[in-house]
Structures are given as C-alpha cells and as structure tokens.
Amino acid sequence: MPKDDKYDIPANLVLDQQLCFAVHAASNRISDLYRPLLAEHGLTYAQYTTLMALAEEDGVSITHLATRLGVAKATMTPLLRKLEEKALITRKMDDESERQKSIRITEAGRELLSQSCHATEIVFATTGLTEKQANDLIALCKKVSTI
Numbered sequence: 001m002p003k004d005d006k007y008d009i010p011a012n013l014v015l016d017q018q019l020c021f022a023v024h025a026a027s028n029r030i031s032d033l034y035r036p037l038l039a040e041h042g043l044t045y046a047q048y049t050t051l052m053a054l055a056e057e058d059g060v061s062i063t064h065l066a067t068r069l070g071v072a073k074a075t076m077t078p079l080l081r082k083l084e085e086k087a088l089i090t091r092k093m094d095d096e097s098e099r100q101k102s103i104r105i106t107e108a109g110r111e112l113l114s115q116s117c118h119a120t121e122i123v124f125a126t127t128g129l130t131e132k133q134a135n136d137l138i139a140l141c142k143k144v145s146t147i
Contacts, residue, residue: 031063037123041112047079047111048119051088051105051109051112052113054104055067055105055113058070058105059102060103063100065112070145072105080103087108087109089105
C-alpha cells in the first residue's frame with residue numbers, strides 16, 4: 001500500500017495560501033512574458049522600466065530614480081552604465097550639486113521606448129485580466145509596496 005507523504009501542516013503554512021508566494025510567482029511570470037518581447041529591442045525589463053520612469057520624469061538623480069523604481073541605489077550604477085553605452089540615457093553632473101548626477105533619457109531612448117511599448121499591451125492581453133482587475137491589482141500592489 002503506498003505511503004501518504006502529506007503532512008498535517010497548519011493552514012497558514014500552505015504555499016498556495018501565502019500572499020508572498022502569490023505575488024512572487026505572479027511577478028516572475030510577468031517578467032518571463034516581458035523577457036522575449038523586450039529582447040527583440042535589446043532591453044531587459046529593468047532597462048525598460050528605467051526608460052519608462054525617465055520618460056515620465058526626466059533629469060532626476062540616481063537616488064530619486066532608484067527610489068522611484070523601488071531598487072537599491074547600488075543596483076542603478078551598472079544598469080545606467082549599460083543604458084548610457086547604448087546611448088539611451090545621459091549621466092551628467094548636476095549643475096546645482098556637484099555630488100549628484102542628473103539622469104536624462106535621450107531621443108534614441110524615447111524612440112526605443114516607443115518602439116517597445118507594444119510589449120506592455122501584449123503582456124496585459126496575455127494575463128486575461130480586465131482593465132478593472134488590472135487597475136485593482138495595481139492599486140493593491142501600490143498599497144503593499146508603501147507599507
């Protein structure tokens with residue numbers, strides 16, 4: 001007779017009932033969907049979101065950009081270096097503060113962002129979410145990310 005390998009564990013330890021796991025799995029899946037679409041344009045997801053942030057608010061400090069993207073400042077340096085090598089952004093010393101660099105998206109960066117924006121539409125369609133569901137999910141994620 002086969003042995004039952006299931007353990008009696010508390011309901012709050014069931015993996016599929018964990019908020020952290022659901023958010024993590026969903027984030028990974030979304031990233032997986034973006035990867036090949038952005039690769040066609042020579043972009044990673046982190047580069048894509050950085051360009052989006054700069055298109056919204058240009059000429060910002062590395063610290064501000066890192067905060068906006070929800071990443072550590074140290075993460076930004078190699079990311080920005082690659083974007084600068086591709087001539088998609090510029091990094092210049094800020095006129096007001098000699099210790100900070102001002103990050104700006106270039107015209108080539110704006111053009112590439114425009115060419116690659118179809119990725120967002122494709123990923124959204126692939127999720128099968130309605131616009132209301134997506135907006136509700138975005139609002140919930142923002143709420144959690146501000147705690």
